[in-house]
Amino acid sequence: MEGIFARRRALVIGGTGGIGRAVALGLAARGADLTIHGGHSAERLESALAEARGKAAAGARIGGFLFPVTAPVNKAAETILARTAELSGTGTPDILVLAWGPFHRSPLQETKPEKWYFLAENNFIFPGILISTLIGDMIIRKWGRILLFGGTNTEAIRGFSTTAAYSAAKTALGVLAKSAAKSAGSAGVTCNVVCPGLTDTEYTGEKEQAYHRGKNPGGKGLSPEDIAALALNLLESPVVNGAVIPLDGGVSV
Ligand SMILES: NC(=O)c1ccc[n+]([C@@H]2O[C@H](COP(=O)([O-])OP(=O)(O)OC[C@H]3O[C@@H](n4cnc5c(N)ncnc54)[C@H](OP(=O)(O)O)[C@@H]3O)[C@@H](O)[C@H]2O)c1
Numbered sequence: 001m002e003g004i005f006a007r008r009r010a011l012v013i014g015g016t017g018g019i020g021r022a023v024a025l026g027l028a029a030r031g032a033d034l035t036i037h038g039g040h041s042a043e044r045l046e047s048a049l050a051e052a053r054g055k056a057a058a059g060a061r062i063g064g065f066l067f068p069v070t071a072p073v074n075k076a077a078e079t080i081l082a083r084t085a086e087l088s089g090t091g092t093p094d095i096l097v098l099a100w101g102p103f104h105r106s107p108l109q110e111t112k113p114e115k116w117y118f119l120a121e122n123n124f125i126f127p128g129i130l131i132s133t134l135i136g137d138m139i140i141r142k143w144g145r146i147l148l149f150g151g152t153n154t155e156a157i158r159g160f161s162t163t164a165a166y167s168a169a170k171t172a173l174g175v176l177a178k179s180a181a182k183s184a185g186s187a188g189v190t191c192n193v194v195c196p197g198l199t200d201t202e203y204t205g206e207k208e209q210a211y212h213r214g215k216n217p218g219g220k221g222l223s224p225e226d227i228a229a230l231a232l233n234l235l236e237s238p239v240v241n242g243a244v245i246p247l248d249g250g251v252s253v
Contacts, residue, residue, distance in 0.1 A: 003031020003032070006057060007031075007033070008031075009033045009088050010027045010093075010097065011095070012034070013097070013098045016036055016044040017041070018099065019227045023037050023097050023232065025055055025094065026232040027097070031057040034062050035063055036064035037080055038064065048203050049063070064087070067080055069100065073122065073125055092138075094143060096134055098127050101122065102164065107162055115165055120156045123169035127173060134203045137187060143188045145190055146213065147193075148192070149195070151196075154170040158171075167172060167231065170195070177191045177243070177244060188238065191242065192232055192242070194227060195247070197248025197251050198221050198248070200221030202226035215251050217251070
Protein backbone atom coordinates (compact mmCIF):
# COMPACT_ATOMS: atom_id res chain seq x y z
CA MET A 1 0.00 0.00 0.00
CA GLU A 2 1.25 3.51 -0.86
CA GLY A 3 2.11 5.79 2.03
CA ILE A 4 -0.18 8.74 2.71
CA PHE A 5 2.54 11.16 1.56
CA ALA A 6 3.54 9.29 -1.62
CA ARG A 7 4.83 11.73 -4.26
CA ARG A 8 4.72 14.65 -1.78
CA ARG A 9 8.00 16.54 -1.44
CA ALA A 10 8.81 17.21 2.23
CA LEU A 11 11.49 19.49 3.64
CA VAL A 12 12.38 19.23 7.32
CA ILE A 13 14.54 22.12 8.48
CA GLY A 14 16.46 20.98 11.55
CA GLY A 15 15.59 17.40 10.70
CA THR A 16 18.85 15.71 11.63
CA GLY A 17 18.38 15.68 15.40
CA GLY A 18 15.87 15.95 18.21
CA ILE A 19 12.19 16.40 17.40
CA GLY A 20 12.81 17.24 13.72
CA ARG A 21 14.59 13.93 13.16
CA ALA A 22 11.66 11.98 14.60
CA VAL A 23 9.23 13.86 12.32
CA ALA A 24 11.51 13.34 9.29
CA LEU A 25 11.63 9.59 9.89
CA GLY A 26 7.84 9.50 10.20
CA LEU A 27 7.49 11.32 6.87
CA ALA A 28 9.85 8.84 5.20
CA ALA A 29 7.83 5.94 6.63
CA ARG A 30 4.67 7.52 5.18
CA GLY A 31 6.10 7.56 1.67
CA ALA A 32 7.25 11.18 1.24
CA ASP A 33 10.14 12.28 -0.93
CA LEU A 34 12.26 13.84 1.79
CA THR A 35 14.94 16.49 2.12
CA ILE A 36 16.51 16.63 5.57
CA HIS A 37 18.28 19.82 6.50
CA GLY A 38 20.72 19.98 9.41
CA GLY A 39 22.96 22.58 11.00
CA HIS A 40 26.47 21.34 11.71
CA SER A 41 26.87 17.63 12.27
CA ALA A 42 27.67 15.48 9.22
CA GLU A 43 27.46 12.42 11.46
CA ARG A 44 23.89 13.24 12.53
CA LEU A 45 22.93 14.00 8.92
CA GLU A 46 24.31 10.68 7.64
CA SER A 47 22.64 8.76 10.45
CA ALA A 48 19.25 10.44 9.82
CA LEU A 49 19.53 9.79 6.08
CA ALA A 50 20.45 6.13 6.58
CA GLU A 51 17.50 5.59 8.92
CA ALA A 52 15.11 7.49 6.63
CA ARG A 53 16.23 5.43 3.62
CA GLY A 54 15.59 2.28 5.63
CA LYS A 55 11.98 3.38 6.21
CA ALA A 56 11.31 4.95 2.81
CA ALA A 57 9.11 3.61 0.05
CA ALA A 58 10.87 2.05 -2.95
CA GLY A 59 11.85 4.84 -5.36
CA ALA A 60 11.33 7.68 -2.86
CA ARG A 61 13.95 10.44 -3.12
CA ILE A 62 15.72 10.89 0.19
CA GLY A 63 18.49 13.49 0.45
CA GLY A 64 19.88 16.04 2.80
CA PHE A 65 22.44 18.74 3.46
CA LEU A 66 23.91 20.92 6.19
CA PHE A 67 23.54 24.66 6.32
CA PRO A 68 23.78 26.60 9.60
CA VAL A 69 21.24 29.42 9.55
CA THR A 70 22.83 32.79 10.22
CA ALA A 71 21.68 36.37 9.65
CA PRO A 72 20.44 37.66 7.28
CA VAL A 73 17.84 34.92 7.49
CA ASN A 74 16.22 35.80 4.14
CA LYS A 75 19.48 34.73 2.45
CA ALA A 76 19.60 31.59 4.58
CA ALA A 77 16.04 30.74 3.53
CA GLU A 78 16.95 31.30 -0.14
CA THR A 79 19.99 29.04 0.14
CA ILE A 80 18.09 26.27 1.91
CA LEU A 81 15.32 26.30 -0.70
CA ALA A 82 17.84 26.35 -3.57
CA ARG A 83 19.76 23.38 -2.09
CA THR A 84 16.45 21.57 -1.54
CA ALA A 85 15.44 22.15 -5.18
CA GLU A 86 18.78 20.71 -6.36
CA LEU A 87 18.20 17.56 -4.35
CA SER A 88 14.50 17.01 -4.81
CA GLY A 89 14.08 17.90 -8.48
CA THR A 90 11.53 20.35 -9.75
CA GLY A 91 9.05 22.19 -7.58
CA THR A 92 9.03 23.67 -4.12
CA PRO A 93 8.15 21.50 -1.08
CA ASP A 94 4.56 20.37 -0.55
CA ILE A 95 5.33 19.81 3.13
CA LEU A 96 7.42 22.18 5.23
CA VAL A 97 8.37 21.20 8.76
CA LEU A 98 10.39 23.82 10.59
CA ALA A 99 11.99 22.22 13.63
CA TRP A 100 15.18 24.29 14.13
CA GLY A 101 14.37 26.86 16.80
CA PRO A 102 17.14 28.08 19.10
CA PHE A 103 16.47 28.47 22.81
CA HIS A 104 17.91 31.04 25.16
CA ARG A 105 17.35 31.68 28.82
CA SER A 106 18.10 34.97 30.56
CA PRO A 107 16.10 37.34 32.79
CA LEU A 108 14.49 40.19 30.85
CA GLN A 109 16.80 42.81 32.34
CA GLU A 110 19.86 40.83 31.21
CA THR A 111 18.75 40.02 27.65
CA LYS A 112 21.14 41.80 25.28
CA PRO A 113 20.06 43.39 21.95
CA GLU A 114 21.95 40.77 19.93
CA LYS A 115 19.96 37.99 21.65
CA TRP A 116 16.67 39.76 20.82
CA TYR A 117 17.69 39.90 17.16
CA PHE A 118 18.97 36.33 17.13
CA LEU A 119 15.85 34.84 18.73
CA ALA A 120 13.37 36.93 16.73
CA GLU A 121 15.18 36.29 13.44
CA ASN A 122 15.49 32.54 13.87
CA ASN A 123 12.24 31.75 15.67
CA PHE A 124 9.87 34.17 13.99
CA ILE A 125 11.21 36.03 10.93
CA PHE A 126 12.80 32.94 9.34
CA PRO A 127 9.55 30.89 9.57
CA GLY A 128 7.58 33.90 8.30
CA ILE A 129 9.83 34.31 5.25
CA LEU A 130 9.69 30.60 4.45
CA ILE A 131 5.89 30.57 4.65
CA SER A 132 5.56 33.68 2.47
CA THR A 133 7.93 32.14 -0.07
CA LEU A 134 6.30 28.71 -0.26
CA ILE A 135 2.61 29.19 0.35
CA GLY A 136 1.84 30.62 -3.12
CA ASP A 137 2.96 27.40 -4.82
CA MET A 138 1.01 25.33 -2.30
CA ILE A 139 -2.13 27.34 -3.12
CA ILE A 140 -1.56 26.80 -6.85
CA ARG A 141 -1.14 23.05 -6.28
CA LYS A 142 -4.20 23.06 -4.00
CA TRP A 143 -2.37 21.10 -1.35
CA GLY A 144 0.21 21.98 1.27
CA ARG A 145 1.24 21.26 4.85
CA ILE A 146 3.23 23.54 7.12
CA LEU A 147 4.18 22.56 10.64
CA LEU A 148 5.91 24.84 13.11
CA PHE A 149 7.17 24.27 16.64
CA GLY A 150 6.38 26.72 19.40
CA GLY A 151 8.00 26.73 22.81
CA THR A 152 6.79 25.18 26.05
CA ASN A 153 3.61 26.98 27.20
CA THR A 154 3.59 29.39 24.22
CA GLU A 155 0.14 28.35 22.98
CA ALA A 156 -1.29 31.46 24.72
CA ILE A 157 -0.02 34.90 25.69
CA ARG A 158 1.84 34.45 28.96
CA GLY A 159 4.64 36.05 30.91
CA PHE A 160 7.99 34.26 31.27
CA SER A 161 10.59 35.16 33.88
CA THR A 162 13.67 33.87 32.02
CA THR A 163 12.67 33.19 28.40
CA ALA A 164 10.81 36.32 27.30
CA ALA A 165 12.61 36.80 23.96
CA TYR A 166 12.42 33.13 22.93
CA SER A 167 8.84 32.69 24.15
CA ALA A 168 7.58 35.93 22.57
CA ALA A 169 8.91 34.84 19.16
CA LYS A 170 7.43 31.36 19.62
CA THR A 171 4.04 32.73 20.74
CA ALA A 172 3.96 34.83 17.54
CA LEU A 173 4.05 31.62 15.47
CA GLY A 174 0.37 31.17 16.35
CA VAL A 175 -0.43 34.36 14.42
CA LEU A 176 1.58 33.06 11.45
CA ALA A 177 -0.23 29.71 11.48
CA LYS A 178 -3.68 31.27 11.79
CA SER A 179 -2.85 33.77 9.03
CA ALA A 180 -1.63 30.98 6.74
CA ALA A 181 -4.78 28.98 7.49
CA LYS A 182 -6.93 32.01 6.74
CA SER A 183 -5.06 32.80 3.51
CA ALA A 184 -4.75 29.30 2.12
CA GLY A 185 -7.07 26.93 4.00
CA SER A 186 -9.65 26.99 1.22
CA ALA A 187 -6.90 25.85 -1.19
CA GLY A 188 -6.14 22.74 0.88
CA VAL A 189 -3.14 24.18 2.71
CA THR A 190 -2.82 23.68 6.47
CA CYS A 191 -0.44 25.33 8.92
CA ASN A 192 -0.30 24.34 12.57
CA VAL A 193 1.93 24.81 15.60
CA VAL A 194 2.88 22.18 18.15
CA CYS A 195 4.16 23.55 21.47
CA PRO A 196 6.28 20.78 22.99
CA GLY A 197 6.74 20.36 26.70
CA LEU A 198 10.15 19.64 28.16
CA THR A 199 11.56 17.10 25.73
CA ASP A 200 14.81 15.19 26.16
CA THR A 201 16.92 15.07 23.03
CA GLU A 202 20.56 14.37 22.21
CA TYR A 203 21.09 18.11 22.76
CA THR A 204 19.74 18.10 26.34
CA GLY A 205 22.39 18.08 29.06
CA GLU A 206 22.09 16.35 32.43
CA LYS A 207 21.15 19.63 34.18
CA GLU A 208 18.22 20.20 31.82
CA GLN A 209 17.14 16.58 32.00
CA ALA A 210 17.11 16.81 35.80
CA TYR A 211 14.92 19.93 35.47
CA HIS A 212 12.60 18.01 33.14
CA ARG A 213 12.43 15.09 35.60
CA GLY A 214 11.46 17.52 38.36
CA LYS A 215 8.70 19.13 36.32
CA ASN A 216 7.20 16.48 34.08
CA PRO A 217 4.59 13.98 35.20
CA GLY A 218 6.21 10.54 35.20
CA GLY A 219 9.56 12.10 36.19
CA LYS A 220 11.18 12.20 32.74
CA GLY A 221 11.31 14.34 29.65
CA LEU A 222 8.92 13.76 26.80
CA SER A 223 10.52 11.93 23.90
CA PRO A 224 10.95 13.33 20.37
CA GLU A 225 8.72 10.45 19.23
CA ASP A 226 5.93 11.64 21.58
CA ILE A 227 6.01 15.04 19.88
CA ALA A 228 6.42 13.59 16.39
CA ALA A 229 3.29 11.44 16.79
CA LEU A 230 1.14 14.57 17.18
CA ALA A 231 3.08 16.42 14.47
CA LEU A 232 2.49 13.61 11.97
CA ASN A 233 -1.22 13.46 12.83
CA LEU A 234 -1.47 17.17 12.08
CA LEU A 235 0.40 16.75 8.80
CA GLU A 236 -1.98 13.96 7.79
CA SER A 237 -5.11 15.90 8.66
CA PRO A 238 -6.83 18.01 5.98
CA VAL A 239 -9.06 19.68 8.56
CA VAL A 240 -6.92 20.75 11.51
CA ASN A 241 -5.77 24.20 10.48
CA GLY A 242 -4.43 27.27 12.27
CA ALA A 243 -4.25 25.26 15.49
CA VAL A 244 -1.72 25.89 18.24
CA ILE A 245 -1.54 22.72 20.28
CA PRO A 246 0.41 22.14 23.50
CA LEU A 247 1.85 18.69 24.13
CA ASP A 248 3.37 19.20 27.54
CA GLY A 249 1.81 16.80 30.00
CA GLY A 250 0.05 19.74 31.61
CA VAL A 251 3.34 21.17 32.85
CA SER A 252 3.69 24.85 33.57
CA VAL A 253 7.31 26.11 33.39
N1 LIG B 1 13.50 20.12 23.27
C1 LIG B 1 12.59 20.76 24.01
O1 LIG B 1 12.45 20.55 25.23
C2 LIG B 1 11.68 21.77 23.35
C3 LIG B 1 10.67 22.34 24.14
C4 LIG B 1 9.82 23.28 23.54
C5 LIG B 1 9.99 23.62 22.21
N2 LIG B 1 10.98 23.06 21.49
C6 LIG B 1 11.09 23.47 20.07
O2 LIG B 1 11.01 22.30 19.27
C7 LIG B 1 11.83 22.45 18.11
C8 LIG B 1 12.81 21.28 18.01
O3 LIG B 1 13.66 21.35 19.14
P1 LIG B 1 14.82 20.30 19.44
O4 LIG B 1 15.16 20.49 20.87
O5 LIG B 1 14.45 18.96 18.95
O6 LIG B 1 16.04 20.76 18.53
P2 LIG B 1 16.73 22.10 17.99
O7 LIG B 1 18.03 22.28 18.70
O8 LIG B 1 15.81 23.26 17.93
O9 LIG B 1 17.02 21.64 16.49
C9 LIG B 1 17.98 20.66 16.19
C10 LIG B 1 18.13 20.66 14.68
O10 LIG B 1 18.52 21.96 14.23
C11 LIG B 1 19.81 21.88 13.60
N3 LIG B 1 20.58 23.10 13.86
C12 LIG B 1 21.38 23.37 14.91
N4 LIG B 1 21.94 24.60 14.76
C13 LIG B 1 21.46 25.11 13.61
C14 LIG B 1 21.66 26.31 12.91
N5 LIG B 1 22.47 27.29 13.34
N6 LIG B 1 21.01 26.50 11.75
C15 LIG B 1 20.19 25.54 11.26
N7 LIG B 1 19.96 24.37 11.88
C16 LIG B 1 20.59 24.16 13.03
C17 LIG B 1 20.43 20.63 14.18
O11 LIG B 1 21.45 20.16 13.31
P3 LIG B 1 22.93 19.80 13.92
O12 LIG B 1 22.71 18.86 15.04
O13 LIG B 1 23.65 19.24 12.75
O14 LIG B 1 23.53 21.11 14.33
C18 LIG B 1 19.22 19.72 14.22
O15 LIG B 1 18.91 19.24 12.93
C19 LIG B 1 12.51 23.82 18.24
O16 LIG B 1 11.81 24.76 17.50
C20 LIG B 1 12.41 24.12 19.73
O17 LIG B 1 12.43 25.51 20.00
C21 LIG B 1 11.84 22.16 22.01
